[in-house]
Amino acid sequence: MASQSDPITFLRYIDLDRCMGCGTCESVCDFIHDGKPFIKIYETSIGVKIPLSCMHCSKAPCIEVCPTGAMRRDESGAVYVDPMKCIGCMACLYACPFGVPELDPDLRVSTKCDLCMDLRRQGLEPACYAMCPARAIIYGEPRKVSDEIRHRRAEQLVRARLEGMITLG
Amino acid sequence: MKFTFMCKEPPSIVPGRGRYKIAIVGGGPAGLSAAGYLACRGYEVHVYDKQPLPGGLMLFAIPEERIPPENILEGIEELRDKFNVEFITKTKVFGDSKPREDEGDKLVERIVSLKDLVDKYDAVLITTGTWRSRRLHCPGEEGPGVMSALEFLYELRIYNKGYIPHKPHIGNRVVVIGGGLSAVDAAMEALNQGAKEVIMAYRRTIKQAPAGVYEIRKLINRGVKWMELVSPTRIIRENNRVKGIELQKMKLGEPDESGRPRPIPIPGSEFILDADTIIEAIGEIATPPFENEYLGVKADRRGRIQVDERFRTGNPKIWAAGDVVTGPSLIGSAVKQGLYAAKSIHLELTSKKLV
Numbered sequence: 001m002a003s004q005s006d007p008i009t010f011l012r013y014i015d016l017d018r019c020m021g022c023g024t025c026e027s028v029c030d031f032i033h034d035g036k037p038f039i040k041i042y043e044t045s046i047g048v049k050i051p052l053s054c055m056h057c058s059k060a061p062c063i064e065v066c067p068t069g070a071m072r073r074d075e076s077g078a079v080y081v082d083p084m085k086c087i088g089c090m091a092c093l094y095a096c097p098f099g100v101p102e103l104d105p106d107l108r109v110s111t112k113c114d115l116c117m118d119l120r121r122q123g124l125e126p127a128c129y130a131m132c133p134a135r136a137i138i139y140g141e142p143r144k145v146s147d148e149i150r151h152r153r154a155e156q157l158v159r160a161r162l163e164g165m166i167t168l169g
Numbered sequence: 170m171k172f173t174f175m176c177k178e179p180p181s182i183v184p185g186r187g188r189y190k191i192a193i194v195g196g197g198p199a200g201l202s203a204a205g206y207l208a209c210r211g212y213e214v215h216v217y218d219k220q221p222l223p224g225g226l227m228l229f230a231i232p233e234e235r236i237p238p239e240n241i242l243e244g245i246e247e248l249r250d251k252f253n254v255e256f257i258t259k260t261k262v263f264g265d266s267k268p269r270e271d272e273g274d275k276l277v278e279r280i281v282s283l284k285d286l287v288d289k290y291d292a293v294l295i296t297t298g299t300w301r302s303r304r305l306h307c308p309g310e311e312g313p314g315v316m317s318a319l320e321f322l323y324e325l326r327i328y329n330k331g332y333i334p335h336k337p338h339i340g341n342r343v344v345v346i347g348g349g350l351s352a353v354d355a356a357m358e359a360l361n362q363g364a365k366e367v368i369m370a371y372r373r374t375i376k377q378a379p380a381g382v383y384e385i386r387k388l389i390n391r392g393v394k395w396m397e398l399v400s401p402t403r404i405i406r407e408n409n410r411v412k413g414i415e416l417q418k419m420k421l422g423e424p425d426e427s428g429r430p431r432p433i434p435i436p437g438s439e440f441i442l443d444a445d446t447i448i449e450a451i452g453e454i455a456t457p458p459f460e461n462e463y464l465g466v467k468a469d470r471r472g473r474i475q476v477d478e479r480f481r482t483g484n485p486k487i488w489a490a491g492d493v494v495t496g497p498s499l500i501g502s503a504v505k506q507g508l509y510a511a512k513s514i515h516l517e518l519t520s521k522k523l524v
């Protein structure tokens with residue numbers, strides 16, 4: 001298994017400008033995890049719905065604080081729980097700035113998104129990314145993800161500039 | 170959308186399983202998600218849709234700036250080319266009587282009876298969505314210049330795709346009735362189509378609007394006028410052309426069965442707003458491919474097909490999922506129902522084989 005210092009080969013980014021809160025990510029995640037989704041939609045006070053899931057932090061505090069070494073990083077960079085080592089103390093939840101790890105009351109261990117480890121092992125993509133209707137989830141090699149994000153922002157800037165010129169003219 | 174996100178290839182001949190044939194009626198997010206699951210399991214899947222392309226409301230109503238069409242089309246092509254899912258388009262499925270007229274029927278070329286499908290296939294999944302709009306039923310509604318949001322958005326899309334020669338006519342002063350996603354999209358598109366003034370009229374306040382405060386504020390920033398606590402009482406016509414709409418002011422009362430405060434009309438508060446186009450966006454209704462009850466499958470008063478927790482209907486060969494079961498919802502809900510219904514079909518057919 002990878003250590004905290006190995007390079008990250010995959011990154012998932014949720015483009016909140018594109019996300020329409022339709023819940024497809026949560027649905028497919030629910031389906032492949034038998035009713036326990038690890039990406040979930042939350043509706044904020046102004047009526048905007050956004051998905052929240054593990055950020056798979058590059059310097060993951062949950063990995064740092066885990067007393068049994070159950071919270072780990074796989075060879076692609078995804079942070080996951082080894083249920084055999086987890087004691088369900090939830091120190092990871094205290095450490096997580098996003099409140100992501102959750103206790104599985106049946107298995108008595110911490111659970112969270114593992115970027116669809118099973119699918120990735122078969123050469124497939126994380127389900128939320130594969131199925132997002134709005135292409136709001138960007139996933140891949142970190143540099144490519146950054147490029148895609150900036151490409152989208154460039155489009156927005158140009159549109160804003162052109163719209164400005166049209167309204168002024 | 171990679172509807173086959175669970176597998177790389179269709180399974181190489183699974184003994185026996187390939188013989189099972191499944192018909193899916195309606196190729197929206199619910200039907201396509203089910204098709205993906207079943208194709209990954211090696212079934213022969215045929216999708217019937219009344220439109221020239223599958224995709225449902227994702228391709229034929231929701232604006233392209235929210236859902237890039239190529240994202241849907243690529244998923245459909247993969248189902249067709251790599252997983253041999255067959256798409257039978259421009260084909261409306263209905264019980265064996267004269268089909269009910271729904272919205273979006275313009276491009277239908279063939280009618281197939283639901284009974285034929287039940288006879289021909291091992292299982293049928295109905296995912297026909299909500300292709301009828303609720304109407305105001307107020308005086309002056311009938312005639313030109315008044316349309317539903319779905320009708321307007323749908324016709325705009327099929328015009329842009331080149332299926333019809335004329336754009337839906339949009340005037341200079343447009344009043345959109347409603348506060349949901351369809352209302353927001355209709356208002357946006359009316360503005361894009363060059364309407365000088367677009368007013369959204371909603372009977373509760375922005376806080377209760379199903380589209381959410383943020384979406385509505387965004388529209389206001391783009392120039393749409395927001396008018397709340399008003400409800401239409403009649404549409405005013407002169408020589409049959411729309412001249413305006415009479416609105417009555419409302420106040421909020423106790424919460425109703427939806428949990429939101431009930432709008433209560435204020436007597437004598439009616440006023441008239443000039444308008445030449447009225448778009449009604451007050452909700453859609455489920456459109457099952459039959460009336461009331463057929464072959465043991467039942468729909469309730471609002472057209473919603475009755476299913477059990479495994480998406481089974483009263484007919485052992487028919488399942489149903491998506492908005493035709495729930496009423497108008499979101500893509501995510503339709504996808505979820507489609508997947509679980511497909512799994513239920515799979516479990517049923519595999520258990521059958523063991524007997």
Ligand SMILES: Cc1cc2nc3c(=O)[nH]c(=O)nc-3n(C[C@H](O)[C@H](O)[C@H](O)COP(=O)(O)OP(=O)(O)OC[C@H]3O[C@@H](n4cnc5c(N)ncnc54)[C@H](O)[C@@H]3O)c2cc1C
Pocket residue numbers: 020021022023194195196197198199200217218219220223224225226227230231235260261262263273296297298299300318319322350351352354456457458490491492493497498499500501503
């Ligand atoms: C204007 C508008 C905007 C929306 N915006 C959003 C949004 O931003 N986010 C979101 O999550 N949801 C949105 N929704 C809701 C979303 O589109 C639906 O919840 C979703 O599409 C339902 O999926 P479905 O597969 O059940 O039905 P549909 O998408 O309606 O698909 C049903 C399919 O069945 C076909 N069909 C119907 N009757 C027959 C028949 N008798 N025979 C053969 N084929 C038939 C239709 O052609 C269609 O392809 C919006 C809806 C509208 C109307």
